[in-house]
Structures are given as C-alpha cells and as structure tokens.
Amino acid sequence: MNRIQKAFLAAIVALAPMFTVASGTAGAYEAGDCTWTQATLPLPAGHSQAYVSTAANGGWFAGSSSFGGTIRWHDGVAEDLGRAFGRKTEPTDINSTGTVVGMTYANSREADAVVYRNGRFTALPIPPGHRTARALAVNDAGDVVGTALGLGDTFDLTIWPAASPGTVLTINPDPSVYGYVSPVEIDEQGRILIRASASETDFFVRYPDGTMTKLALGTEYVTAFRNGRIAGETYENEQFVTTEWDLTGTVVRRLDTWAAEPAVDSGTRTTGTYRTADNGYALGVWESGVLTHTLVTSGDSGGFGRPVITDDGVIASIGPTLMTFHHSCPA
Template identity: 30%
Template structure:
C-alpha cells in the first residue's frame, strides 16, 4: 500500500543534499498497516454491526452533536492574520541527536512527537511550557505520540512485539494501553477523550480510554480503511482503500467526501486532519492497480485540498503544493509551498516559516505539522546546520 512517503517524494526533487525529513513516520505507518492485517479483537462480540443499504451501520450510533458555527475565512480574519514568524528550537531529553513534533493541542500549549536516541529506535516525547519529557511507552523498537488535547492527555502507538503496534494513552504521568485490540494504532484525541485510530484494515473509535473500540462502518467491498483524526463534536475522518476521502458523523451516518472538478478526471484523495469542520488532504488523478495488492501508484500531480463539512464544498489549495499538514478552526493551513519550504496559509496570505539553517535546495528541510486555532503557533521539524531533524515551534505575529 502506498504510504504518505509516495505523496511527499515528488517534492524532494534532486536536493543538493539528502533530505533528512522524518518520512520514517509515514513508512512505519504503511508497515504497521501490513503487519496488523487480520489482527483480531479481544472483545469482538461487543462490536455488533448490521448491514444497512449496501454499507454498515453501528447498532448504537452516537448522539448527534451540532457543529458550532463555522469560523469562516473572511476579510476580518485576514486582517488578523500573522505577517511573520520566528522559529524556536525545542529541547530534547538525553541529548538525542534528532527529534520532531508531530501533534499539538488546539491552543498550542502541549506538543507531542518523538526523538531518535543515540542507541537507535525512537522515544515518545511530550513538551509543555518549554520542558520536554520522555514518555515510557512499552516496547523498545519504534514508538510515537501522535496527538494531545488541551488537558495534556496524549495518544500514540508503540511496537510491543516485532510486527505489532499497540495503541496507548498518556494521562497525568501514566501510560495505559487502549483496550480491545490485538494490534492497532491511536492517532487522534479530542477534548472529550474520544480517540480515533485503526488496525490497518478497520477504522476504530474509542469513546473513552477505558472502553473497547467501536469498529466504524464502511461500504461493502472496502478492503482497508484508516481513521486519522477526530473533531471536537466526534466527527471522524479517514480514507478508504487509500483513495476515497471518508467521514463518520456523530449521528452514526457516514459517507465519502466530494471531489473537486478537474476537467472530468477520475480523482482519488486522502484526508489528514479536521478542525471545527474544516478538513485538509490531497487529491490526485486515479492510479492503476489494486490498493490491496500494493501495486497502486498515484497518477498526475498531487494537489492539496480543503473541505468544509458544513457546506460540503471542496476547494483546491494551490498556494500549498502537494503536502497539506495542519489545519485550524479558521480553516488556515500549513504545508509546503510550490517552491518548497514550510508555509502558513492564512486566508489568502502566505507566510514563510523560517528554518534553523538554510534549506540548500531541500524542499522538505522544514515541515510544520500543527497549527493552533489562533494561527499564532505552528510546530514541526527543521533541519539544523548538521542536517539533523530538530523539534521546533514557530511563533507568529
């Protein structure tokens, strides 16, 4: 199955020095999906589903929670958009040579990610008030904290066996395994404590960190599905068969998201993040081959896209080229600019995010994975002068 690496690789066109972008995260994601195919559930009997109208409907749908009014991209918000940003390198415990920030809470107070210790492997990290703390997830080969909410509760995954990731939650200094699976990854958590993830084949939702997961419904014939993010109202987004952008709503309904019109071309898409009804991702012309076989290859240019779930509208984001990363409650986004480099797109304003060192032609030297709701704090990674990945925060004004 193609990973996010396949989507990002076209950006890195003949850099003058090798990119040190932590694509290991995307590669490990693809590896986890292969490794856990067919993994069972410890509580399968509790996950009752019923076939409805050619798809699947959860037997006990979640209560409907109305979406709040959209924070629209208007001239008023544009007037408040930042004009410049400065970069801050964040500390890394135990002098690990490299690290990155991959997730943050919406206020930009808590940050999570991983380091690469000198002895090899990876180590989960949480940052708060400028202090970095290692989080001891079980296992010692590969681990990652992927998201954190405003109370500082974080989720992620770790390999506890050679080819099996397990989902974990970190809260009040304590690590607990999310129950109900024999292999899965947790990717996102909202302020209510709902957690979204998948086992490489099925999208999953944990209503609480102590409850067994619900297997989210998918249309008949779906071979694999991801659940990559969750909004505050419980809306979950993901991708079916690596090509169909999909949403699961709090009232139990679910559907594919519309595609933009590109001259009648057959398009595919993948979703990354959701915030207050704004969703980002990428689309491209459909490829040949089977997603299940791993032979599927993207065709044509990969373009960033943004969906508004309140209106159903999808637009191409040509100010960001191919990669789309953070999105906030205003619909502002972070990504890679057409000419390379990390960018913040606030309405129609594009703000360049500086790096720790000159990029030297490497378009992936600086990546902003997260963006706070006020648009003043972004976080991610930047290559230092020694081409080592470092965790960074951008402060914008």
C-alpha cells in the same frame, strides 16, 4: 493535533544552519504587523536527538526520542515519558490536556494502542476479532480513534470513546468493499473523517450519533480535518492544487499556491510546504487561501517535513529540526 501517515524522521538540532528563516510576509494580508516568531524546543537531559510529531493548543507538543521513547513538551519544557511497557513507543497525537496517544512495537511490529494520561501509559483494548490496534488521533474530549488489524489482514476504523472507558468500537462503511479503513482525523465536535480504501479510495464523515455521509471529493490525497474543514490535494488542469471542502464535499476554496500535505486550524488558516521560484522548498501560511507568510526555506526537499498547526497560533515542523513558529499581533 495529529497529522496521519507521518514519516519517522530524526530531528537533529545541529542541522538548523541548513535553513533560512523568513520573518517577513509574502503579502500584507493580515491586520497590523502580525508576525511568526521561530523557537526551538529543548531536548530532555541525556538526549541528543528527537523529532516532533504533533502539537495541540496550550503549548503542547509530543514526539519520539532516539531511544524509542516518547517526549512531551509543555510551554517549552521537555519531559521524557519513556517507553510504554518497555517497548519502542511512537506518539501520534496530543490534545490540549497533554494526553498523548500512539502505539508500541514488539519485534518490529505494531503491538498495542496506548494512551498516556494521569502520569502513566495504558494499553487501549483491542477489539474482538482483531490482532493489534494503533491509536492515531485524540480530541480534547479524550475520544481516541485509530485502526485495528483484523484476522484477515484487513484494517477497521477503531474508536475508544471517552464517555465509555473500556469500550472499543470498530467501523467499516462496507466490509465487503473496503479492506482498509482509517481516520484522517477526529475533530472537537466528535466527527471523524474516514478514509476507506479498496480498488479506489472513498471518504466518509461519521457523526457522533453514528450516522455516516459519503463525500465525493474527487481525490485520494486528503490530509487535514478540523472544525468541518477538509483539506487535501487535487489534480486539475495538469497540475496539483490544494483544495478545501466542507462537510458536504463542496469546494470552499483553492489555495493560490500549491501546498503539499496541507494542515488547517479551526478558522481560515492553512499551512503546508510549497516550491519556491528557485526550485527550493518553503514552509508557508495561508489566510483564506492567500499566501501571507513564508516561515522557513530550504534548498533540500528533506530540509523539513510537513507541518502541524494549532488553533492558538502555533506551527511545528515535522522534520530534521525541532522548529516551532508562534503567531502574534501587536496589542
């Protein structure tokens, strides 16, 4: 699923030799001889560049092309979805039915929040009193969340519920305090982790019944939310630590190695990038907080971007190659 605040990086398959793929594990922590196998997503005909921005269960990926359009992959097959309404289109998330959400741009500015389903793009309604909207995440039920730009240049959390097509809701825990309210993610239970910013950044969980709970996480660096798992980075004892919380804001675990911008699945698996002993960079996998696999390394900080992860054992790197990694265990 979606990861928020992604950098727009061109993915050039020819750069693959820059990387070292590490097929072994960092420790024998998983049962049997489970491995991660690298694969490369193909480009649609006529395309020379693309980047992956999101992934979902069932072999789904979505990303952008150098032409400003949307590319969707399913089971390794690439499909060019084109540009919504002829405009540059940035996909931000995909779900396990292949529904893609994102935003269009007009005159270099965000224009419409869009969804691709049933073979076509549709513009999502802009809430009253707002100028533009962007769709940032979608769950398997089809609930879409994003932000809408208000007339006073404030941003509100925006929800397009699947159960009420054509309906749009805006949420701000306290408009007198927070000028920028956005989703970190929506999970499959319909809960939304909200980032609300003013002079400081606060986090809330909004439940499907509309109630909200404020969390005391002690950081503003939170990047992941799934199945009640919240993950981010804290600064403790003069160093950054990757931390996971539950829905009450209680610390569940800390990773044994700092992983920047972690992503989590619905179980106990975490992925992220970390620094190696030789000051390089690596894409790692953790089980219950313990580093178990190093998937790829690079001496360049721009060698690969932050990863996304699915519940059925797939990790994709948002970076300069269309790398994916698939988890498997012997029968």
